[in-house]
Amino acid sequence: MEVGFLGLGIMGKAMATNLLNHGFRVTVWNRTLAKCQELVALGATVGETPASVVAKCNYTIAMLSDPAAALSVVFDKNGVLEQIGSGKGYVDMSTVDAATSSKISEAVRQKGGTFLEAPVSGSKKPAEDGQLVILAAGDKALYDDMVPAFDVLGKKSFFLGEIGNGAKMKLVVNMIMGSMMNCLSEGLCLADKSGLSPQTLLDVLDLGGIANPMFKLKGPAMIQGSYNPAFPLKHQQKDMRLALALGDENAVAMPVSAAANEAFKKARSLGLGDSDFSAVYEVVKGAGGSGQA
Ligand SMILES: NC(=O)C1=CN([C@@H]2O[C@H](COP(=O)(O)OP(=O)(O)OC[C@H]3O[C@@H](n4cnc5c(N)ncnc54)[C@H](OP(=O)(O)O)[C@@H]3O)[C@@H](O)[C@H]2O)C=CC1
Ligand SMILES: O=CCCC(=O)O
Known part of the structure; x- marks a missing residue:
């Protein structure tokens, strides 16, 4: 062919x-x-x-x-x-x-x-x-x-x-993925700041009901601060933006996704658009690191 x-x-x-x-x-x-x-x-x-x-x-x-x-x-x-x-x-x-x-x-x-x-x-x-x-x-x-x-x-x-159903399905999937990436970032940060090992958190997650390939693949690199792009952050933010517009069209409230989108936008503003989308961890760490314990 x-x-x-x-x-x-x-x-x-x-x-x-x-x-x-x-x-x-x-x-x-x-x-x-x-x-x-x-x-x-x-x-x-x-x-x-x-x-x-x-x-x-x-x-x-x-x-x-x-x-x-x-x-x-x-x-x-x-x-x-x-x-x-x-x-x-x-x-x-x-x-x-x-x-x-x-x-x-x-x-x-x-x-x-x-x-x-x-x-x-x-x-x-x-x-x-x-x-x-x-x-x-x-x-x-x-x-x-x-x-x-x-x-x-x-x-x-x-x-x-x-036509449209493939595009919409993809945006729903990536909206969930982007929100999960923010949640993983907060979890890694919280583990670290509260005296736990982030790697042990990943090990625990991997054995339970919310184990998934993304946490397993991206988690260790995030702990190392390594964001070699497989899925560029600017594209993930584009997908959050388009998914939120789909939510708007259908009157679906998506406060979790909206917050995740803000974190990806912030990451872009910090020059992380070409890094892997897991670099949103840097934004979460920055926010988490600015206050007192
Ligand atoms: N990376 C991933 O993990 C995944 C990505 N996707 C989606 O797949 C698509 C491609 O992603 P990915 O390969 O990662 O992206 P890249 O940024 O690596 O590549 C983007 C491609 O688009 C081309 N391009 C950008 N702007 C223009 C333009 N104005 N006119 C013509 N060509 C243009 C680029 O050309 P040039 O080389 O000249 O810049 C390049 O070939 C995106 O929609 C992304 O959301 C879907 C699933 C997974
Ligand atoms: O659009 C990018 C999707 C990346 C993935 O499914 O791991």
């Missing part, structure tokens, strides 16, 4: 590499074109623009940072829309809001193409290992066509129905 791939950031690079390793023919494009060279070494071909990738491939996947990037790659000059049409499918796996996804879907369909949103749960390592969870919605025939690629990229894919 031949696929185009737009966006070679942390996730896109891992996903495109995986497809190449499994025998897919892949044509890549990235805004910073130099980043394509690593993929060329693995057998990829380079497209000079998103439009040229779509012209070459019947199926094109995008993995871009945020709604602005997702829209730009489709609607701007040399964008996807210039070449999309009958017989061509476009699959956006970026995390965006439902309105962004709907706008892209309508434009692609107006040109005769098909569209699927397919954001993913799982980070850099699951992307490298083909263990993502794919949350697809939109054109069912395109979903069926993409199953061979999804089987390589993920351990499970869901088809969630109409």
Whole structure:
């Protein structure tokens, strides 16, 4: 199967590499074109623009940072829309809001193409290992066509129905994850300040009912103050912002998530946007450290 791939950031690079390793023919494009060279070494071909990738491939996947990037790659000059049409499918796996996804879907369909949103749960390592969870919605025939690629990229894919449902599911999941990360940060801080070992706290958590892979993976690095980005904090804050807007639309009060969003915003203001999202621990430590015991 031949696929185009737009966006070679942390996730896109891992996903495109995986497809190449499994025998897919892949044509890549990235805004910073130099980043394509690593993929060329693995057998990829380079497209000079998103439009040229779509012209070459019947199926094109995008993995871009945020709604602005997702829209730009489709609607701007040399964008996807210039070449999309009958017989061509476009699959956006970026995390965006439902309105962004709907706008892209309508434009692609107006040109005769098909569209699927397919954001993913799982980070850099699951992307490298083909263990993502794919949350697809939109054109069912395109979903069926993409199953061979999804089987390589993920351990499970869901088809969630109409456009917007994949985006919303992803935002709900990441809203929960961002709140949990803040809660873990407060717990580590509280353990430390009250004379307990943060590592022992992690050991206790891992044996109980709230054990989870995120605490197990991120906790030890947080204790070391190490925030090598797997999931950049600026993207987690974007997801909190979009999830809170979804709560607003649906009149759902989310005070816990709103507080978590403030902590991520604060972290961004401290220059931690490109660090891993677990760097929100630095904000919690700062707040916790300013007063008397
Ligand atoms: N990292 C993770 O753990 C996960 C991330 N996601 C989601 O996947 C998406 C990608 O994440 P990730 O790979 O981590 O992000 P990165 O920041 O590593 O990569 C972002 C990509 O978007 C491109 N980009 C940014 N702005 C524009 C623009 N205006 N026009 C064209 N291209 C643009 C970048 O190009 P350039 O190289 O030129 O900057 C790069 O290819 C995000 O929506 C994120 O929320 C989902 C699940 C997990
Ligand atoms: O959007 C990023 C999700 C990261 C994860 O699921 O671990």
